Amino acid sequence: MKSRLLVAIIAFALVNPVAAFSLGDLKDNIDRSHKCKSNDQGCKNRERLKAAARVAAVAVAVTLITKMIINYRSERIAKEEQVAEEYKTKNQNLPAEPIATEYQTKTLPGNVVSPGQEVIIQSDIVVVPGTQQKTALIEERIAIYDNEDNTKELKNFTKPVNEKSKQGGRYQNEFSFTLPEGLPQGVYPIKTELLLNGKVVNTANNDIQLVLQVNPAGVMQLVAMR
Template identity: 30%
Template sequence: MINFKKSILAVCITSLVLAGCAAPGGQGGQSGSVNSDTALRCAAFGVGGALLGVMVGGKGAAVKGAAVGLAACAVVEIASRQTKSSATVDEQYRSSNRNQLPQTAKIDAYTMSVTPNGVAKAGDAIRVQSSIRAISGVRDPVTEVKEQLVVYAPSGEEFKRGEKKVNDSTGSGEYENTFTLRLPDGAPQGMYKFKTQIFLNGKPASVHESSVQVAALDLPSPHMAVAAR
């Protein structure tokens, strides 16, 4: 009976939060900025997630629930472009490898960086930029190069993810891919981990990780180290 009541309450909380978020305009005739409305809806997500966490797992799950709720308001924008053609990349590879291409498709180079190089604040744009060079093999060409980003909250829980196919055509190429993450007001403070991974022709390949400190909006921005590897 207790579990049944918890389930009913959880459904009610979820419905209430979603109802509030589904009506961004509010009642007719009321005024208010879009930013204020968004902040209120994101706060509702956070509170609703925390309440659901309490219902399901007690106090320990409240923080995790709030982070999951706020993640719904986090935005990830993705943009990519080709920086070197297939012919150029193949020629450069051959010149360093006895005029031969590899037997199978491979990721020849992959770098990732995160900005700002210091403390980020909720609402600031956090950019994860990658440079990717893929080489077609003698036996199989490059058909798909996809990059995936997974962001982990300070609690260690997955907070947000995004992915994008960066190549438009088959063959070798060099690409620049950028994920731009905007955290909502009220997002948990602390160290966020950013993990990127390349999938080449559907198979997992290179991985990079980096961490960024996120501070409250009203705090100054002291120079703090960004741990990366």
């Protein structure tokens, strides 16, 4: 039974075009059969079965998250002149080039979510104008990584925050998305980057934990994995 399941899982990973990379790229990360004793074939078979299951889970995550839509919204909270005056009260003079003095992020409604629930990554951004360089193009990038292999980027999206004005100021930016049904549970690392005139100037981590069940008390809980 186990061998047939192993073959089925491997076949899925091989024929799924999105998952084609998985068996090769993830082998060193998730196949732990090398930890078994050299003469313990049963242990090796179990670990290889687990590895194949993890590969299949990665393939599912890649397929679902790649198709997932990320929405965005930006709003200017304070004008360039206001943040410039606030900066000068503490530093006397403005910098020669625009700088980001604040970048704070938070996950709404929280870091533990269930399938079908909207997730919002909200950022507060403050950029002070420069005296020599006037243009201050602010962008934010979001990247979602796999819950099994945290080095595997599943989806990314970059959005201009002040595309029309290209001026400093205080901005609130939001990325929103709904995790689809069928996505494997686990912790999905989410990284956001603040870009100023094309250069990354700050980063933030907003990991979310996807759970598949809610108990009678309304508390989310992980499903036991066997």
